[in-house]
Amino acid sequence: MLPALQFVVEWLSLTVVASTAALWVFSQAYPSSWFVRPPWLRWVGSMAAALVSAIGLMAGWSLLRARLAKAHRFFPSVLACLLAVAAGFLLVQGNNSLQGYAELRRQLATREESERDRIAHQVYAAYRRAKLEELTALLRRATPYLPAIDEAAARFHLPLELLVGIAATESSFLPRTSRDGGRGLFQITAPPEAARRVVERLLKVRQLDLDNPRDNSFLAAATLRYYWQQQNGDLFLALLAYNIGPTNGGLLEIMQRYGAKDFLTIQPYLQALPADYPIRVLTAALAYRLWLHYGQLLRYELGDNARKIQSLGIPGLDSEGTEERIGVAPPHRSVALTPEGSGKRTLLNGWDAPRSGSALSAALASSRAVAVRAILRLGFTLS
Secondary structure, three states, X not given: OHHHHHHHHHHHHHHHHHHHHHHHHHXXXXXXXXXXXXXXXXXXXHHHHHHHHHHHHHHHHHHHHHHHHHHOOOHHHHHHHHHHHHHHHHHHHOOOOOHHHHHHHHHHHHHHHHHHHHHHHHHHHHHHHOOHHHHHHHHHHOHHHHHHHXXXXXXXXXXXXXXXXXXXXXXXXXXXXXXXXXXEOOOEOOOOHHHHHHHHHHHOOOOOOOOOHHHHHHHHHHXXXXXXXXXXXXXXXXXXXXXXXXXXXXXHHHHHHHOOOOHHHHHHHOOOOOOOHHHHHHHHHHHHHHHHHHOOOXXXXXXXHHHHHHHHOOOOOOHHHHHHHOOOOOOOOOOEEOOOOOOOOEEOOOOOOOOOOOOOOOHHHHHHHHHHHHHHHHHHHHO
16 A cells, blocks of 8 residues: 555656646747747747656656665655755746747737737727618617517626627617517527527426517527627627527537638638627627617717717626626526537536636746646637
8 A cells, every 4th residue: 555655656746847847848938939920830949848858857757766765665755755855946936937828828918919909999990880760770779679688688697788789780679580480589599509409498388489579589699699699709700609509510610620720710611691780789789788878879989978888888898797708607506508519517507618717816826727728728819
């Protein structure tokens, strides 16, 4: 029993030491190789250097261990534990030990922010072109349906304005059965079976009535949450997936076929499909936010209205509404949701759609979480 425990402690300690060494090597190699082009080659080279350093350290320990064991059988384990403690201390205390990962994080954040800005200005431009009289009439028609939409939004932890934007885009708040099969307020056609089961359980009914605004709103909210989770917290892809539905594999199939990774890269491949659907939804959501804030829709081009409108932000994009999409969970009861084909049971609690995790409070764990998240996301981007 004791030799087995000694072995486990020793190699766990060495894993900590090797990981710390790899982090340090990468943090030094990545900033130092700023001149390497293209960027993916810089990333691969830095990763290779980190991996070689970890492997070399483990191989060196294997050779040294035999000599250490001759001095005393506990000497290798004790030394490995001391090295692990020292490595952890240096990692936490060193101000520059993760500068490479900090640079990676800045680059990723800059890229994401740039994409969000581009899409945000598409929304502002669409609002500027909109006929405000028609939008105003549409929002007035929304009044009878707002209690049901608000209840559904709160239950599935979605921005109210976002659901209002979807309903405005789908039915213009004129619930009906369309020729393409869409029904009710949100023109629901073929919702995911998992979302349907969740709503039936929540509302305690055997079969949903899609002509009932409350049933329709709940199913729409569950469907959006389903696709938001499926798309790892990407709002634009979630809206596209919501509109396309599961037919012929849905948006995931299209993205895999063409190798698209985000909203901007999938747009050119949608052809006859509604590439501008998220823009229309967010434009209506923005209009509803303005209606709530000012009691009217401001004309974008007049005076400093552009500044006022942009200062309010776009529902689903602003940090207040999405907590930067990092998985902040409101203190409400969770709802189990199992996407078809995933084989995994996920939860509809808060902004849990992103799977990359959030920063940890402890300094060491936080550093590692940032490092791993940055590497995985950059690797996903390059693949």
